[in-house]
Amino acid sequence: MTYFLGMEVHQSDRGIFISQHSFALKILDKFCMHNCKAVSTPVAQGEKLTSSGDQQRVDERHYRSLVGCLLYLTATRPDIMFGVSLxxxxxxxxxxxxxxxxxxxxxxxxxxxxxGVMFESRNQLKLEGYSDSDWAGSLDDMKILQTLCCNFV
Structure with a gap:
C-alpha cells in the first residue's frame, strides 16, 4: 500500500483500489462523530432541503469545514457525491x-x-452511459436538473 495526496493506493493483479479510509476516520474524529450509529444510506429518502425556512441558523465556519472535508472525500467516494453536492x-x-x-x-x-474506487485491469473496455432527470426537484428555484455520466468499464 502506498499513499498519494492522502489517498491509500492498493495495487494487485485485479487492478488498483483507491480509498481514503484514514481520512474518513479523521473526519469522524474532527466532528465528534466517531461513536455515532451508522446508517445505510447517505441521504434520507424524500428529503428536500431549501435555503428558506424557519430553522435555526448554525455556525457557517463549522458547516463549511464539514462540507469541505466531505467534498475532498468524494474523490474516492462517488456514493456520497449527490448528498455532498446538495x-x-x-x-x-x-x-x-x-x-x-x-x-x-x-x-x-x-x-x-x-x-473506495476499484479500477479493474481488463483487456477490453466498454463505454456505459447513464442519465437522470429531476423535474423541478429543487424547491428553491424549481429548475430542471439533468445529469449524464459515461464510464469506461
Missing part, C-alpha cells in the same frame, strides 16, 4: 436541517469508511 448549495445560508443532513452523511461514512 449540501454545498447551502454554504451561505446553512441551518439545522442542513447540518443534520451533513451529520447523516457522516453516520453513513462511519459504516462505510473502507469504501
Amino acid at each position: 449540501l454545498s448549495r447551502f454554504m451561505h445560508c446553512c441551518n439545522e436541517a442542513h447540518l443534520k443532513a451533513a451529520k447523516r452523511i457522516l453516520r453513513y461514512i462511519k459504516g462505510t469508511a473502507s469504501f
Whole structure:
C-alpha cells in the first residue's frame, strides 16, 4: 500500500483500489462523530432541503469545514457525491436541517469508511452511459436538473 495526496493506493493483479479510509476516520474524529450509529444510506429518502425556512441558523465556519472535508472525500467516494453536492448549495445560508443532513452523511461514512474506487485491469473496455432527470426537484428555484455520466468499464 502506498499513499498519494492522502489517498491509500492498493495495487494487485485485479487492478488498483483507491480509498481514503484514514481520512474518513479523521473526519469522524474532527466532528465528534466517531461513536455515532451508522446508517445505510447517505441521504434520507424524500428529503428536500431549501435555503428558506424557519430553522435555526448554525455556525457557517463549522458547516463549511464539514462540507469541505466531505467534498475532498468524494474523490474516492462517488456514493456520497449527490448528498455532498446538495449540501454545498447551502454554504451561505446553512441551518439545522442542513447540518443534520451533513451529520447523516457522516453516520453513513462511519459504516462505510473502507469504501473506495476499484479500477479493474481488463483487456477490453466498454463505454456505459447513464442519465437522470429531476423535474423541478429543487424547491428553491424549481429548475430542471439533468445529469449524464459515461464510464469506461
